Each structure stands twice: as C-alpha cells, then as structure tokens.
Amino acid sequence: MRARSALAWPLAAVLLAAVSACQSRTPTPAEAPTPPDGVVTWASSAARMDEAAADRGHRLVVRTSVGGHDLRIRLSNAFGDRPVTFDGVHAGLRKEGAALVRGSNRPLTFDGARSVTVPAGESVFSDPLPGRLPDTTDLVISFDTPDATGPVTGHWLAMQTSYTGARGHTAEEGAAAWTRTMGSWFYLDAVSVRAAPGTGAVAALGDSITDGWQSTTDTNRRWPDYLARRLNRADTDIKGVANAGISSNKVLTDGGGPSALNRLDRDVLSQPGLRTVFLFEGVNDIKAAPGITADDLIDGYRTIAERAHAAGTCVVAATVAPFKGWSEWSPAAEAVRRDVNAYLRDSGEFDAVTDFDRVLRSPYDPERILPAFDGGDHLHPNDKGMQAMADAVDLKSLDCAG
Missing domain, CATH: 3.40.50.1110 (SGNH hydrolase)
Known part of the structure; x- marks a missing residue:
C-alpha cells in the first residue's frame, strides 16, 4: 500500500457526525433506494445467495475508484425474507490479507447508532464518516451479523478474497481472528464519498465479462478497474x-440475478x-x-x-x-x-x-x-x-x- 494511503485517515479518534442515515424502501428487488449526496466509489450488484449463518463476522475487501471525504456505505437486505441486524460496523484501510493499516479502522454509525436492523427487501446507508478515503486503494468493511438467517443478499463472484470469523472482532486491525477466506461479498453493495464539486x-x-471472470483474482484487473485507473489519471x-x-446476467430474463431491465434502478440508477x-x-x-x-x-x-x-x-x-x-x-x-x-x-x-x-x-x-x-x-x-x-x-x- 502506498504511504499516502496510511496517512490519509487520522489516527486520533474523531467524533462522528450524528447525521441521519438515508434509508430506502426496496419492497421488491427492482426498486431503487434514494442515493445520498456524493459519488459512488465502489459498488457490486446483489442477488439472492445461500442461507445466512448467524454469529458470523465479515471482513470484506473492496477497491475504491474516486477518493473523497465522508465515506458512506450501503448495506442491503434486498433479497432477504426477514430482518438482518448489523453490529460493530467498521471501515479501515487494508495493509495485507485481513490486516489493516494501524489506526485506520473506525466505527460507522446508522442514525447515530452502532448497530442497525434492515427489514426484508430494504437497504440502509450509513452516516458519513469524517476523514478522507484515498482513490484506488483497498477499503475494508467489517461487520457482525449476530442473528442472520434466511437468504443472503450478496455478490458471489467477487474475484477478490475477503474474510470471515467469529463475531466480536470487527474493531481489531490484526488478522488473527479472520481465519476463513471467501470469494464473495455479502450484504455490502455500495460505497460513496464526497468528492470535488x-x-x-x-x-x-x-x-x-464485466464481473471480471477470467481476470486474475485479487489484482483488480476487471475492465472497469482498468477504466477507473485511466479516469483517475x-x-x-x-x-x-x-x-x-x-455473472450469467441477461438483458431480458432473470437467471444470473435479476435481468438488466429488472435491476437497472437498484444497481445502477440509484x-x-x-x-x-x-x-x-x-x-x-x-x-x-x-x-x-x-x-x-x-x-x-x-x-x-x-x-x-x-x-x-x-x-x-x-x-x-x-x-x-x-x-x-x-x-x-x-x-x-x-x-x-x-x-x-x-x-x-x-x-x-x-x-x-x-x-x-x-x-x-x-x-x-x-x-x-x-x-x-x-x-x-x-x-x-x-x-x-x-x-x-x-x-x-x-x-x-x-
């Protein structure tokens, strides 16, 4: 990781602004949540996945595109059939593997609270997190799902290694608790920042092809990643x-997730x-x-x-x-x-x-x-x-x- 990434977030604790999270109704997977101010720096398209596992911690690695301030994440339960509670949600910068840059891991809140319950079919934006998030860097979002059951909302073909472990370790910056790897993203489907006007x-x-299949895993060589690097320069x-x-998505009919027509609002226009x-x-x-x-x-x-x-x-x-x-x-x-x-x-x-x-x-x-x-x-x-x-x-x- 470049040295400037390690310095980009303050090491001292910062009082989080108690700004209400923008929650959105998504009673069907096709309906779009209302976006907050800012610009998307990372996203993945969600679909219904296997049954959830309770008492699990998630440490998800994603790659930013544009840099900016006041990071917000979107957690989605669009394909769930019951509420999901997210606890101990943190954002940090990756050092290597599941380990984070020292001093970078900071808690996210939702309407000022450290946990949030998202009803079936809905999604929620976090409060903005003060501080700067670098462009084209590895961001790590950690959270616990203490009582998750039923279908998981997620993205199975991440082409990126993320981590799971026992709950209760999301604030830790070391990798010791994150003992299992996975190649999917769960629940997290967007990250945004406030960038230049x-x-x-x-x-x-x-x-x-856009999802990146046959590109090299963990190297961010999907064609949209190459495009992000061009745009950055x-x-x-x-x-x-x-x-x-x-993967397997179609324009006209559902199959590999909802069709392009049925997911346009939630995955793109939102x-x-x-x-x-x-x-x-x-x-x-x-x-x-x-x-x-x-x-x-x-x-x-x-x-x-x-x-x-x-x-x-x-x-x-x-x-x-x-x-x-x-x-x-x-x-x-x-x-x-x-x-x-x-x-x-x-x-x-x-x-x-x-x-x-x-x-x-x-x-x-x-x-x-x-x-x-x-x-x-x-x-x-x-x-x-x-x-x-x-x-x-x-x-x-x-x-x-x-």
Whole structure:
C-alpha cells in the first residue's frame, strides 16, 4: 500500500457526525433506494445467495475508484425474507490479507447508532464518516451479523478474497481472528464519498465479462478497474466507477440475478453521482435462449436507454464481443450478434458507442476472440483483453454534457 494511503485517515479518534442515515424502501428487488449526496466509489450488484449463518463476522475487501471525504456505505437486505441486524460496523484501510493499516479502522454509525436492523427487501446507508478515503486503494468493511438467517443478499463472484470469523472482532486491525477466506461479498453493495464539486461516476451494467471472470483474482484487473485507473489519471470530471456486472446476467430474463431491465434502478440508477450508464450485455441472451431475436434484444436495449435518459444520465453502449468456440455458439446465434451490433453501432439512440467487438475479435476469424485476449474459454477475455477493452473507451464519451 502506498504511504499516502496510511496517512490519509487520522489516527486520533474523531467524533462522528450524528447525521441521519438515508434509508430506502426496496419492497421488491427492482426498486431503487434514494442515493445520498456524493459519488459512488465502489459498488457490486446483489442477488439472492445461500442461507445466512448467524454469529458470523465479515471482513470484506473492496477497491475504491474516486477518493473523497465522508465515506458512506450501503448495506442491503434486498433479497432477504426477514430482518438482518448489523453490529460493530467498521471501515479501515487494508495493509495485507485481513490486516489493516494501524489506526485506520473506525466505527460507522446508522442514525447515530452502532448497530442497525434492515427489514426484508430494504437497504440502509450509513452516516458519513469524517476523514478522507484515498482513490484506488483497498477499503475494508467489517461487520457482525449476530442473528442472520434466511437468504443472503450478496455478490458471489467477487474475484477478490475477503474474510470471515467469529463475531466480536470487527474493531481489531490484526488478522488473527479472520481465519476463513471467501470469494464473495455479502450484504455490502455500495460505497460513496464526497468528492470535488462536479465529480461524477459511470456504472458498467454487464455480465460475467464485466464481473471480471477470467481476470486474475485479487489484482483488480476487471475492465472497469482498468477504466477507473485511466479516469483517475485523466483530465475529466468522471472519476467514480461502479461495477454492475453479474455473472450469467441477461438483458431480458432473470437467471444470473435479476435481468438488466429488472435491476437497472437498484444497481445502477440509484448510485450517488451517477453521470453515465455503460451498457455491455446481451451475449447470455443470445447464446442461451434459442428463439431470442435481434429485435427482442434491441427492444431491451432501447428500454434501458430510455429509462436511463429519463433519469438524466448519459448512455454509452458497447457491441457484443465474439464467442465462437464457446459451447453454446451457433451460426444462428452469430447472426443475431451481428444484427444486434449493427443496431448498436448505427441506431443513434445512444450518446456514444464503444466497439468491444472490434477490439477483441481476431482478424483471421472475426467470430472468435483474438487468441492473445482469450481467457481460455473463448468467451471471457484475460487480463490483456480486459485492459484492451478499458483502453478502447473514449473517456470524453462518458460525459455527454461535457
């Protein structure tokens, strides 16, 4: 970790402001909570997971994009069927593994209280935590779930190692109590900060490619991570990046979590400071559902664009990447992909288009991923492919008002 990260949060105890947390009603998974002021610096899209385990401590590692002050987190019980209590919630900076930078681990409150109970189907924002959170650094959120039962709300494909242990150790900065590792995030689905005036964010709405499958675990090499690093160095007001990818996700139908249409409000439009929706989905609809036509997908894309524009955001679309060699590829599916990509390139219904198909395809067989970018299954790009995708994004296109 860079030295400035260790110094960014004060070592002395700071009185937390007793500002009421912004709680949101989400009686169905599709409804969006009301975002607080600020800009999203990290997010993951939630879905229903296995049954909860009571008396458990969680230590979740996430990677920030934009830096700022007054960190807030969002805890979600969107897919639960009973209330969940969160106790001993802390935020700190990671040193290595489950160990934190000394003096960085500080308690979060909810309407001034050290614990909060979130009803089934709802979510809650913490109070703002004074102090500065660095950009592009590992943030660690720790909390206990003393009485959790029923379905868990979480994100299973984190591509990041987090930790669990017995409850009662969330205030500790050492790693001794955090004896078990996991590759998923539970309950936490967004982190925001107050950044410089005018700072905005982009949310990448996608499937397992956006989720980072076939990138290297624990290295933050998903294509939205590479994009965040580019934005951090660039002269642009768009600095925050929210990864709204879910493995196996589809535009039109539920499966790998709610469809893009059904989760757009909660996972994307609810993010604080959102300026742009980056839409990169469709391959799962094409390859897994015979009978899905290009017109079906185009209707779905058009609906997402209309809803995002109505919410006041830009919409950038990306073409569907090649996947010949994957078991579900067929000439009929390829024909749908070509028609969909022609629409995405030429319709004029989006504020900009990024041509991921052109970036990733082989010049010798344009129905396949270039071997140098192929993660091995002929569908998911490797680290080099992920970086090539991020490098292809015109950063100016992410702010249509700019």
